[in-house]
Amino acid sequence: MKGFILAAGEGTRLYPLTLEIPKPLLPVGKIPILTYLIELYLKHGVEDIKINIQKKHLEDFYKWKATYFPREKIEFLIEKKPSGTFTP
Secondary structure (H helix, E strand, O other): OEEEEEOOOOOHHHOOHHHOOOHHHOEEOOEEHHHHHHHHHHHOOOOEEEEEEOHHHHHHHHHHHHHHOOOOEEEEEEOOOOOOOOOO
16 A cells, blocks of 8 residues: 655744754654654555655655664655645
């Protein structure tokens, strides 16, 4: 099964916390929020995961993946043009 996560937002409502850390990587306890979501995906059979992110945070997400999910198939997709708040 495939999964897609929207994670390219600025996180402005969480300033100043998100000035240095992308919102999905903010810790809850000591674990980044995104980690909990990925664990749920894997638990329910989602094995091919794509996450859209901003280019400026690519290195942060690579480090996160290497730390928490080095063997899982997680691909980062760079958002080329910010489209604002998600609306259907």
